[in-house]
Amino acid sequence: MEISVWSGWLAGLAIGLFVILHFWLIGKPAGCSTGYGNVCGYICKKMSFYRQGEYSQRNNTKLWFLIGIPIGGLLSALSSPEPWHWSFDMGMYEEILPQSDAAKAIWLIFGGMLLGFGARLAGACTTGHALVGGAMMNPPSLLAGAVFFMSAFLMTQLLFNF
Amino acid sequence: MNHESKNEPHNTHNNSHNKPFIESAKLTVISFVYAYRANILGLLMGATFGFLMSHAGATTFDYHAKMFLFIDFQLMKVIGTAVMVSMIGVYLMKKYHVLAVTTGMEVDFVKKPYQKGLVTGAFLFGIGWAMTAACPGTVPAMLGEGKISAIFTLAGLLLGTMAYGVLQTYIANNGNYADAFKS
Numbered sequence: 001m002e003i004s005v006w007s008g009w010l011a012g013l014a015i016g017l018f019v020i021l022h023f024w025l026i027g028k029p030a031g032c033s034t035g036y037g038n039v040c041g042y043i044c045k046k047m048s049f050y051r052q053g054e055y056s057q058r059n060n061t062k063l064w065f066l067i068g069i070p071i072g073g074l075l076s077a078l079s080s081p082e083p084w085h086w087s088f089d090m091g092m093y094e095e096i097l098p099q100s101d102a103a104k105a106i107w108l109i110f111g112g113m114l115l116g117f118g119a120r121l122a123g124a125c126t127t128g129h130a131l132v133g134g135a136m137m138n139p140p141s142l143l144a145g146a147v148f149f150m151s152a153f154l155m156t157q158l159l160f161n162f
Numbered sequence: 163m164n165h166e167s168k169n170e171p172h173n174t175h176n177n178s179h180n181k182p183f184i185e186s187a188k189l190t191v192i193s194f195v196y197a198y199r200a201n202i203l204g205l206l207m208g209a210t211f212g213f214l215m216s217h218a219g220a221t222t223f224d225y226h227a228k229m230f231l232f233i234d235f236q237l238m239k240v241i242g243t244a245v246m247v248s249m250i251g252v253y254l255m256k257k258y259h260v261l262a263v264t265t266g267m268e269v270d271f272v273k274k275p276y277q278k279g280l281v282t283g284a285f286l287f288g289i290g291w292a293m294t295a296a297c298p299g300t301v302p303a304m305l306g307e308g309k310i311s312a313i314f315t316l317a318g319l320l321l322g323t324m325a326y327g328v329l330q331t332y333i334a335n336n337g338n339y340a341d342a343f344k345s
Contacts, residue, residue, distance in 0.1 A: 003216055011214065012218070015244035024263060028269075028270050061204035068204065069215075070212060072209040074307070086308045093223050108315050110318060112294060117283070120326035125298040134245040140273075151286075160231055
């Protein structure tokens with residue numbers, strides 16, 4: 001699926017304005033990964049951690065934010081020249097990922113588990129720490145953001161060059 | 163969704179069924195939107211976020227590899243500009259004590275605290291990022307774009323989040339595993 005990509009400066013400006021708009025409308029910092037906790041609370045009814053504390057009210061803005069994201073992705077794909085279709089092609093990653101589809105799926109599930117577990121252990125994801133936390137100049141967020149980029153940089157170098 | 167039945171008692175309370183259909187429908191929609199304004203705005207904001215992330219190139223796998231291999235700095239430009247712009251916005255909003263639309267209170271710039279395991283978590287997250295070329299915010303957008311890989315990454319994400327919940331309950335109960343799934 002080829003998406004028409006805007007210039008980096010323009011897209012950055014738009015996302016910066018989006019973060020400000022989110023603060024103004026919702027009154028709280030934008031975040032993605034916390035919403036997955038709400039989903040976990042809904043999927044697993046006996047999961048006590050995601051049914052108490054900040055997760056006791058699960059039908060909240062964070063959950064609806066998460067539900068809204070695919071709609072945005074769909075609109076973006078529909079506004080791109082190529083017609084919408086399913087695809088399992090991962091571009092440059094095809095040469096380093098396992099060749100069979102099943103092995104690729106297992107690889108992605110494992111990577112996704114690291115993302116989910118790591119995001120909860122760090123407290124937020126790239127949006128919450130690097131983008132919004134960076135905008136608020138929050139020291140723990142800046143540290144987390146730096147580690148995100150360093151570790152992803154090291155891993156990508158290992159995958160592609162060694 | 164049919165919410166007219168829910169609001170009927172309000173309309174029928176004084177002079178019943180006097181309002182024409184169009185007007186009662188309008189009132190129903192208005193009260194529905196008002197009651198759920200935070201969630202509706204959340205949904206719209208999510209859609210905007212997905213749309214922008216997609217057009218910024220954050221859902222295109224190659225840009226992630228190219229950034230970390232120093233071939234193309236598209237995503238660096240995006241996040242750098244976004245942080246700079248929103249930093250100015252946050253500064254101005256703090257200075258003029260702007261009120262939030264949904265809550266009517268001053269915008270809450272709540273900061274994520276330092277927590278135990280932040281660096282370890284961030285390190286694991288980075289490995290996951292390099293493996294899947296995605297992050298929790300872009301995975302749903304990829305799903306909307308029809309990328310099959312996002313289905314598997316999403317499944318992994320939920321499993322990882324769940325594992326953290328189990329671990330936390332396990333620690334809180336001094337290693338008593340049974341309490342993790344007590345309703």
